[in-house]
Amino acid sequence: MTTRKPAPPADTVAADAHWQAKLAKLRARTRPTVTLTICDDDDLKKAAATARFLEQQAKDTAEKNPDDNAAQAAAAAAAEHLAAVQADLDQASVELRFQALPRSAFRELLDAHPPTEEQADKNYDHNPDTMAPVLIAAASLDPLTEEDAAQFLADWSPAEGERLYAAALRVQQADRMDLGKG
Numbered sequence: 001m002t003t004r005k006p007a008p009p010a011d012t013v014a015a016d017a018h019w020q021a022k023l024a025k026l027r028a029r030t031r032p033t034v035t036l037t038i039c040d041d042d043d044l045k046k047a048a049a050t051a052r053f054l055e056q057q058a059k060d061t062a063e064k065n066p067d068d069n070a071a072q073a074a075a076a077a078a079a080e081h082l083a084a085v086q087a088d089l090d091q092a093s094v095e096l097r098f099q100a101l102p103r104s105a106f107r108e109l110l111d112a113h114p115p116t117e118e119q120a121d122k123n124y125d126h127n128p129d130t131m132a133p134v135l136i137a138a139a140s141l142d143p144l145t146e147e148d149a150a151q152f153l154a155d156w157s158p159a160e161g162e163r164l165y166a167a168a169l170r171v172q173q174a175d176r177m178d179l180g181k182g
Helices: 010-015 017-028 042-064 069-092 103-112 117-121 128-139 146-155 158-173
Strands: 033-038 094-099
């Protein structure tokens, strides 16, 4: 049988500056966010991937040969090329940002979109068909409406629509905690 340690007096805890600082940090936390980057230019995406690879190779070579001026110049040139290609990719891309809802709001959303009988048989806890556009709009940090989300889900490929919904859903499940040193 284990005995419970008695709780310290509330006024002692309230006066503890260390606890007050910790409590202030906990209250100041922001909810998790995720970014979904969309780029339809496959050539730019391939060019950026190649530039990242070549920049890493040049950087590794330069680090292994610190006295080699040609290796240092190649690393600098590769970094400049990567920056230029990345700027082009960023210009051609659209970023959508999503933030976790407060727990009660997310729970209300789940409750408002119960799974169909078939979905429940597959252990779904909500109906993604009805909840997806609502969640996408609610979690969006951009002025994305339910109508916009519904249109994207209807018009985009199934895989792209799923990625959009997954971004809005994934941020609801984001975990930035650690159990710490064991």
